[in-house]
Amino acid sequence: MAVTIKHIADKAGVSLATVSRVLNDSGYVKEETRKKVVQAIKELNYTPSAIARSLTKKKTNVVGVVVPDINNPHFGELIKGISKVVDAANLNMILCDTDESTEKELKALQLLREQRIEGIIVSPTSNENDFNSECLNTLENLGIPIVLLDGDVKYSNFSGVFVDNIKGAYEGIMALIKEGHSKIAIITGRINSKPAKDRLIGYKKALAANNIDINEEYIFYGDYKEESGYKLTQEILNMKNRPTAIFTSNNMMTLGCIKALNEHGISIPRDMSIVAFDELKVLNILGMNISFIATPTEEMGRTAMELLLENLKDKEKSHVNRITMHPKLLLKGSEKFKK
Amino acid sequence: MAVTIKHIADKAGVSLATVSRVLNDSGYVKEETRKKVVQAIKELNYTPSAIARSLTKKKTNVVGVVVPDINNPHFGELIKGISKVVDAANLNMILCDTDESTEKELKALQLLREQRIEGIIVSPTSNENDFNSECLNTLENLGIPIVLLDGDVKYSNFSGVFVDNIKGAYEGIMALIKEGHSKIAIITGRINSKPAKDRLIGYKKALAANNIDINEEYIFYGDYKEESGYKLTQEILNMKNRPTAIFTSNNMMTLGCIKALNEHGISIPRDMSIVAFDELKVLNILGMNISFIATPTEEMGRTAMELLLENLKDKEKSHVNRITMHPKLLLKGSEKFKK
DNA sequence: ATGAAAGCGCTAACAT
């Protein structure tokens, strides 16, 4: 199918080297010759092969990005931030969706490795999967820079951009307590993920700071998906000693939670208060005043890619750099206590 | 950096060919030798280079997907559908977000071409950009299969999966008319896009079928983005001869529209009825009963990829195949006429 | 200013 540099060379009556020179604007080439080559390229509708070039140069100019769920707006925003930097740096990006499965995450990592990407940004699905962490280590040993986003990997010391989840949750719960709540339920994420763990810690810390006993019955273990937010909220509503407020640990579960509340005709915050981790812009658009712990998501993506870029330039010098960003409490009224 | 097949061969004391054989499970290789090779691969932590392999085989096993906006749930679902088929076929996918810009679309196409992808699915940003359509033609001339999704490209006859936009809009408007509406505003998409055009045609057709005069003042030209839905709805609300219903041509503009209605304290459908093209699942989750013209989005993605797959197998035989899917009217009450 | 040739990592005849 493809027309190659050889065809161009023949057509233009020059050598391969010369064509390569005009292609790369490198070395000397007489204007006249150059014209001929350019002409041939046009006529034959030629595009260089990134594949061949990569092989020769031992450089693909491609970075890999691995996220659990492209369709989750949280990751959508991270990706947007990453993309901007990628574009500006004239790199290309291979995006992998792991569908929240560690198995697929492994596959993605493997794929990216085969593609000889220059570096990788991973937002890990969980942090206690040995395979996973083993694979990441493999990648690192291979000498390709890694930047973590949002999550963390156990037994490792990768560069990364994180969020102070403890503080975020702490502040959210504090806001509820300040309103007068003491029976506060939490819907956590998969508890083997660092962020979920930390958010739970923040929850407990805030309660402790206010001498409120921790009621294990108020701790619900979800999996970051809408369905679990939905189901667990139903459970919450059925409790005899029903909490007066719910803290949801991520955006999808917040949706599920709201859905359940709606279906039960529970009004926010009249019948139930709520504070949610991760801003859901669509709720703002729709005029639903839900209080959020908002993370600077797009900025985090941007920062992660910038970090990666640094490591890409420096090579060898691969200095570990861990950046923690601060979430912001956005109170909109859903935390209010009405009795 | 990288360990190559040569290293493995040396370590295992065999030839390159033998290593390649165990790598690809091809040809004969004694179990004992095989063991040695596998061992060497493990020890050296080797992964084959997809780059080199692609060059040799003249086959990358990569397909390209180009969409205007990953963060729009509509495209998110299309991508999900595509991904499933891609995974099942053991292919890889390079996903490009054009940010609704024809310029970036062109760049993406160029990039994909350089990467020597096997085929491409494009959901075009607009259909009257000459460059764009020229580039698509280039790709086709190159002999790589193309499948269009959702949009269409002028002067071309590519394979593709489309939606009967005329019919969808027609039915949506009909539902409004049946409720008693006659003053119906439409917020269209960029009018140089085929889907937007067709949705407008459906709108006019339905009015005509009911002998309702078309009031050009009720036709608002948006750009498929939330902001335009928001602004245009505000305009609508300020009209002296205010419509009683709004038809929005895509999901993002629907959000903007609802936002504006909320801000003005307009209740749906008490003060304003609404029917929207493209289902917004999040609205269902939140218990907002908005009536939709729903397209089988994920299925469309799946189908498009299956089409591409066929063209990939057959090669040469690249039969043009255009599939039109039917939207479904989901009435939930927001179309009601209350006087 | 241009060309010849080696090599990037791998596969696929062709030999043996």
Place this chain on the structure above:
DNA sequence: ATGTTAGCGCTTTCAT
């Protein structure tokens, strides 16, 4: 059953 070798399309010394 295994090895040798010629490419795949390109870049890059090194000559000229």
